[in-house]
Amino acid sequence: MKGDLLLVSSIIVLMHMVFGCPEKCLCHQTSKTVDCRNQGLVEIPSHIPPETLILQLQNNHIWRINQNAFSETPLLKILDLSNNSVSNLSSGVFQGLRYLQVLNLTKNLIYYLENKTFSSLPQLKELDLSSNSILNLPETLGNNTGNITLLSVKYNKLQRLDRILLESLPNLKVVLFKNNPWECTCHVIGLKLWLESFLYRGGISDGIICSTPENRKGKDLLKVPYEMYGTCPPTAAQVHLANIHHHSSEHRSSLKHTHHNENGESSHSDCEPKPKPRPVSLRHAIATVVITGVVCGIVCLMMLAAAVYGCAYAAITAKYHREHLAPVTELGSPEEKEPFDSSLA
Incomplete structure (x- = not known):
């Protein structure tokens, strides 16, 4: 009997060595999935098969991700780190994941993101940052994040969001803002303009509900009339939108100010007053x-x-x-x- 148990144990160890499946994890060769859920892990396990496409690490106690944690899994397409204790993401933690398409970081303790955190993920399409403690987002999520189609920042502590970040994601189709303490003062005009344009183009969003100031608490940002911001100074976002809407008319106006000299060369009059862009x-x-x-x-x-x-x-x-x-x-x-x-x- 002892000999049989020893044989079975030896076979299991041999299989782990051949297929490289981490301890406490299940490896499915057909789907190339490594399942490490609910195992009480505190860090990313080692010896993950290099051909792995799906890595499930949710419902553990992982609190830190080392720089080279995923260096052995360059083919990963789906990475689920939800419901862990990750609080900090340095700019190089996802280095090498050139084919990653889905990244789930919900229900962690993240409070800060660097603007290059996701730069090494050129194929990333879905990024879920819901249910963290994020106070601010950078102006960009990275240099190569233009393929993102879904972004969720629900259930965080965001009071504002720079429109520049959203404009850096040209393929965005779904954006989720719910349950953040949004501050609907003058700075939110740019976000309001972007959201109106995004929905007009067919985008999907759960909307922004104001938390402050008191007279706008509980109101949908899209339903707050522009007259409420009448005392706000013009913002760069407003000027940018006005430039987009008036681009063609400004181009025609510039042609009118062009004159030809005797040699047939054209020059623009620098003395002509240029029309001031106005918000539309x-x-x-x-x-x-x-x-x-x-x-x-x-x-x-x-x-x-x-x-x-x-x-x-x-x-x-x-x-x-x-x-x-x-x-x-x-x-x-x-x-x-x-x-x-x-x-x-």
Whole structure:
């Protein structure tokens, strides 16, 4: 009996050595998945098979990720680190994961991210940072993160989010903001403009609910009218949006300021005042069109009334001349001729 147990144990050890499956983990060769869930791990296990495509590390106690933790798994496509104790991510922890597409970091203790944390993940499409303690996000998530289509920052401690970060993700299709203490003061105008444009293009979002100031608490950012920010100074985001909307008109305007010299060379006048970009509001534009239409209508009615009045006055004057002045002229003609005839006699 002891000999049989020893044989089985030897076979298990041999299999681990051949396939390189970490202790406490299950390795599925067909799906190339390594399952290390619920094992009380405190760090990334070693001896993970290099052909692994899916690595499941959720529901452990991992609190630190070493720089070369994934150097042996360059083919990883899905990495799940949810429900651990990770608090810090240095810029090189995901080095070498060139094919990673899904990264799940939900339910950790992350409070800070460097702007190059995800630079080594050029194929990353889904990034879930929900349920952490993130206070601020950098202006970019990395130099090669343009393929991200889903970004979730739900259940964090974010009060604001720089629009530059969102604009650095041109392929973004879904962005989730729920349950953050969003501060809806002047700085949020850029985010509001971006979100309106994002939804207009068909993007999906759960919206931004204001926490402060008190008079906007609980309100959807998209439903807070721009008039509420009337005292805010113009922001770079507003100017940027205005430049986008007015690009073609500014280009035509610049052509008007171009003149040709005697040699046929063209030059631009530097003395011409350039139009100042102004923020665009669809509601204001519609109101302007309606008001302009009403004013034009009133002016047209006034002109029509004046024309009718002029025609009526001319008709009455002509009728008066025919009825009153013509008979007097006919009666007065013989009397005027009578002295002339007598003088001839």
